[in-house]
Amino acid sequence: MSKIEYTAVQGKSLAYFALLGGLAFVMLLALLSVWHMEHNGHYVTGMNNQIVWGMPHVFAIFLIVAASGALNVASIASVFRKKIYEPMARLSALLALALLTGGLVVLLLDLGRPDRLIVAMTYYNFKSIFAWNIILYTGFFGFVGAYLWTMMDHNVYKFKPYAGFSAFVWRLTLTTGTGSIFGFLVARSAYDAALMAPMFIIMSFSFGLAIFILVLMASYKWTGMELGDVVVNRLRNLLGIFVASVLYFTAVYHVTNLYATQHHDVERFLLLDGGIFTTVFWIGEILIGGLIPLALIYAPGVKNCRTTLGLICTMIIIGGFSKVYTILIAGQAFPLEIFPGYEVSSSFYDGAINSYTPSLPEILLGLGGIAMSLFIVVFALKVLRFLPVSLADSVADPHAK
Amino acid sequence: MANSHDTSTNTSRRDFLSKAVVAGTITIAPGVLLHTTAQAATGDVSTKAGDESVSSKNRWGMLIDTAKCATGCTDCVDACNKENGLVSHGRPKSDTQYIRKVTLKDKSTGHESSLPLMCQHCETAPCVDVCPTGASFVREDGIALVDKHICIGCRYCMMACPYKARSFVHEEVENQTLTAPRGKGTVESCTMCVTRVDNGGIPACVEACTAENHNAMIFGDLNNPNSTISVALKEQGGKQLRPDLKLNTGVRYQGL
Amino acid sequence: MTRFLRLIYVLIGLTLLSTSAIAETPFPTIHEPSDESKKCIHPEDEMRRNHMNYILHERDETMREGIRNEPASLANCINCHVEPNAQGEIAGIDSDEHFCNACHQYASVQIDCFQCHADRPQKYINRSKHSSSIQQQLQQTLAADTSNKGVNQ
Numbered sequence: 157m158s159k160i161e162y163t164a165v166q167g168k169s170l171a172y173f174a175l176l177g178g179l180a181f182v183m184l185l186a187l188l189s190v191w192h193m194e195h196n197g198h199y200v201t202g203m204n205n206q207i208v209w210g211m212p213h214v215f216a217i218f219l220i221v222a223a224s225g226a227l228n229v230a231s232i233a234s235v236f237r238k239k240i241y242e243p244m245a246r247l248s249a250l251l252a253l254a255l256l257t258g259g260l261v262v263l264l265l266d267l268g269r270p271d272r273l274i275v276a277m278t279y280y281n282f283k284s285i286f287a288w289n290i291i292l293y294t295g296f297f298g299f300v301g302a303y304l305w306t307m308m309d310h311n312v313y314k315f316k317p318y319a320g321f322s323a324f325v326w327r328l329t330l331t332t333g334t335g336s337i338f339g340f341l342v343a344r345s346a347y348d349a350a351l352m353a354p355m356f357i358i359m360s361f362s363f364g365l366a367i368f369i370l371v372l373m374a375s376y377k378w379t380g381m382e383l384g385d386v387v388v389n390r391l392r393n394l395l396g397i398f399v400a401s402v403l404y405f406t407a408v409y410h411v412t413n414l415y416a417t418q419h420h421d422v423e424r425f426l427l428l429d430g431g432i433f434t435t436v437f438w439i440g441e442i443l444i445g446g447l448i449p450l451a452l453i454y455a456p457g458v459k460n461c462r463t464t465l466g467l468i469c470t471m472i473i474i475g476g477f478s479k480v481y482t483i484l485i486a487g488q489a490f491p492l493e494i495f496p497g498y499e500v501s502s503s504f505y506d507g508a509i510n511s512y513t514p515s516l517p518e519i520l521l522g523l524g525g526i527a528m529s530l531f532i533v534v535f536a537l538k539v540l541r542f543l544p545v546s547l548a549d550s551v552a553d554p555h556a557k
Numbered sequence: 558m559a560n561s562h563d564t565s566t567n568t569s570r571r572d573f574l575s576k577a578v579v580a581g582t583i584t585i586a587p588g589v590l591l592h593t594t595a596q597a598a599t600g601d602v603s604t605k606a607g608d609e610s611v612s613s614k615n616r617w618g619m620l621i622d623t624a625k626c627a628t629g630c631t632d633c634v635d636a637c638n639k640e641n642g643l644v645s646h647g648r649p650k651s652d653t654q655y656i657r658k659v660t661l662k663d664k665s666t667g668h669e670s671s672l673p674l675m676c677q678h679c680e681t682a683p684c685v686d687v688c689p690t691g692a693s694f695v696r697e698d699g700i701a702l703v704d705k706h707i708c709i710g711c712r713y714c715m716m717a718c719p720y721k722a723r724s725f726v727h728e729e730v731e732n733q734t735l736t737a738p739r740g741k742g743t744v745e746s747c748t749m750c751v752t753r754v755d756n757g758g759i760p761a762c763v764e765a766c767t768a769e770n771h772n773a774m775i776f777g778d779l780n781n782p783n784s785t786i787s788v789a790l791k792e793q794g795g796k797q798l799r800p801d802l803k804l805n806t807g808v809r810y811q812g813l
Numbered sequence: 814m815t816r817f818l819r820l821i822y823v824l825i826g827l828t829l830l831s832t833s834a835i836a837e838t839p840f841p842t843i844h845e846p847s848d849e850s851k852k853c854i855h856p857e858d859e860m861r862r863n864h865m866n867y868i869l870h871e872r873d874e875t876m877r878e879g880i881r882n883e884p885a886s887l888a889n890c891i892n893c894h895v896e897p898n899a900q901g902e903i904a905g906i907d908s909d910e911h912f913c914n915a916c917h918q919y920a921s922v923q924i925d926c927f928q929c930h931a932d933r934p935q936k937y938i939n940r941s942k943h944s945s946s947i948q949q950q951l952q953q954t955l956a957a958d959t960s961n962k963g964v965n966q
Contacts, residue, residue: 197728197741204650205724208712268710268725268742275707279690286689286713342802343683343719492721494674494798495813499662504654504721506674607882610874642938696879704876705929732938733931735888740929755879 167538186524189517215522219259225364234320258529346487384549433486445475600784618807625773636765676747678807684714
């Protein structure tokens with residue numbers, strides 16, 4: 157194997173600082189939103205006692221799930237020994253860390269008492285999957301950080317296979333944990349399914365890779381370095397498999413529910429009568445996030461078209477948000493069945509389909525998380541050598557397996 | 558007996574069907590009333606000393622007779638709001654409610670009934686299982702509480718509660734009562750008026766319901782076979798809500 | 814390097830300035846209960862230094878074990894030390910005259926208790942805290958309008 161040469165981006169151009177500045181501005185808006193929400197209390201958001209997790213959670217969970225998936229490329233290289241992915245492993249690990257940071261910051265800043273972070277770190281209820289997630293997230297930073305270190309420092313290079321394998325196992329566990337946050341909720345009709353955990357893993361593969369491809373293409377386009385079709389098409393084919401798998405899991409989830417009579421009401425709500433949620437499901441999740449990208453990935457006419465691939469990845473990200481939105485918000489909008497067989501009404505919205513209108517601060521907070529992730533990536537690319545000097549076809553070597 | 562009950566609840570029970578059910582329940586009622594008036598029965602209130610820890614010898618619970626609970630009556634709710642200093646901010650979707658009146662209509666028979674719904678004080682409470690910091694906890698004597706000192710406001714317990722019993726404090730709170738501390742950014746729910754219980758009293762809602770002579774709510778020790786609540790449960794039965802979840806709730810209902 | 818040193822000087826100067834500002838604030842006295850038969854559970858010096866340990870320890874015993882006659886309880890502190898002044902006004906926790914706030918301001922220690930706990934004895938609760946009367950009126954108006962009959966004091 158020829159030695160791969162890495163480089164840092166120069167980062168002296170106006171465009172580079174404009175990019176950093178733009179991202180910083182979005183982060184500033186997010187901070188102002190947080191101040192607004194925490195100062196007044198959550199009544200200024202779209203959240204309430206019916207929809208207790210809102211837009212910030214959609215962003216946070218999307219980012220956390222994508223973080224684990226962004227590590228894909230590195231894992232395929234070091235765990236499954238596919239050499240073609242090897243040069244991109246550093247970027248893959250960096251992106252994973254950055255996305256997780258962004259997601260966790262959003263999650264934290266939406267707490268009722270974000271000032272009690274220290275409490276969250278010191279009091280643990282080990283029966284809570286949420287508490288386990290705190291450990292899993294912290295561990296992810298440790299394992300992926302160590303992995304990155306073994307990739308970038310020759311003194312510890314020999315430990316790379318172990319570090320890579322640990323990071324791989326850990327990230328599967330992490331996404332299992334994230335999925336289980338919903339899977340363990342026995343009371344809610346739309347959750348309470350063991351399928352949530354594997355579905356979240358496959359979602360992470362798809363969302364994470366889509367973001368990775370976008371970041372990779374942008375990095376090489378803006379630095380003027382060469383990115384060959386061999387690498388890109390390999391990633392594109394992989395993405396196709398992941399998108400199809402997400403569709404498959406979605407289908408299994410709904411078909412299983414449809415089989416059980418007790419779940420007919422919630423399925424009718426999600427798939428037919430749910431108004432905005434049904435629209436988001438069919439148009440956002442299935443069409444934009446699934447069928448159209450799938451068709452475009454395997455369409456012969458646009459095989460080497462980077463613009464199309466960018467569009468595909470963007471659609472998968474939009475579809476991913478739609479999917480998390482329908483899982484999260486629609487799952488809460490459907491009323492709890494406390495009294496089966498009764499029509500229920502009360503001043504506390506029992507038995508009523510709950511509505512949710514996201515407020516601007518919530519959306520800004522979420523966007524701030526994305527901006528933060530990207531800021532970290534853009535900044536890190538300048539400081540350390542993450543990018544291979546070339547990913548041209550001759551370097552990538554299509555025959556290496 | 559039936560007359561005095563009906564006048565005290567001043568509600569319109571329109572359909573014959575519900576009247577028939579009420580009448581049917583009234584014939585059983587004297588037994589319950591007898592116990593309720595005889596407050597001296599052991600196990601009806603806590604007798605622990607002030608410096609004594611609560612223990613699993615007791616399991617505090619409530620029994621609610623939906624047949625005696627009139628649609629539109631909110632005496633228990635009003636008492637609870639007063640006791641705990643709950644005020645509306647004109648934002649019903651985010652205003653805190655510890656206890657609420659739920660109107661039920663049987664889909665197959667059309668029978669309407671009404672009941673108060675609050676934290677069911679589960680023995681194996683989902684809110685306790687999911688709470689990352691351990692702020693949600695169930696006391697030895699079965700009362701589920703939130704430790705607001707370590708609640709970080711993540712609201713996972715609200716996602717997990719099968720009874721929608723919890724509220725998140727969406728704004729700054731002023732004029733808290735001395736016995737019911739509550740503040741912005743934490744989650745809260747019915748405490749079964751824990752300070753009253755510890756001092757040998759009964760929850761405000763039960764007190765109000767009894768004082769207004771509705772007698773639809775009984776409070777007492779589920780572990781004490783001689784308590785009014787245990788006797789009533791033994792004689793007339795009582796159901797848990799969502800029994801399929803096997804949470805062993807401390808609040809039971811009759812007439813569902 | 815000289816720039817760095819200059820920065821250090823400025824910082825030291827600022828620190829001195831701020832400490833001299835603190836020195837001008839009088840050492841807060843603690844309001845003694847008008848009922849002289851009420852004695853604090855510990856001498857004043859001890860309470861000034863260690864009150865938080867007492868109430869923290871017994872907070873958990875009260876909340877988790879239901880022990881309600883703890884001598885060191887926040888409610889007991891408040892019941893003795895918070896009383897109306899000569900004009901009959903109660904100082905809320907935001908006021909310099911509230912005995913907790915006076916000390917905590919002096920010591921620059923943030924105080925968290927009263928975000929949830931009552932800052933005055935029960936008999937003075939429901940009188941409006943200073944500066945909140947307008948908001949309360951608004952709340953009452955809103956409460957009257959709301960269709961939500963369930964929550965209303």
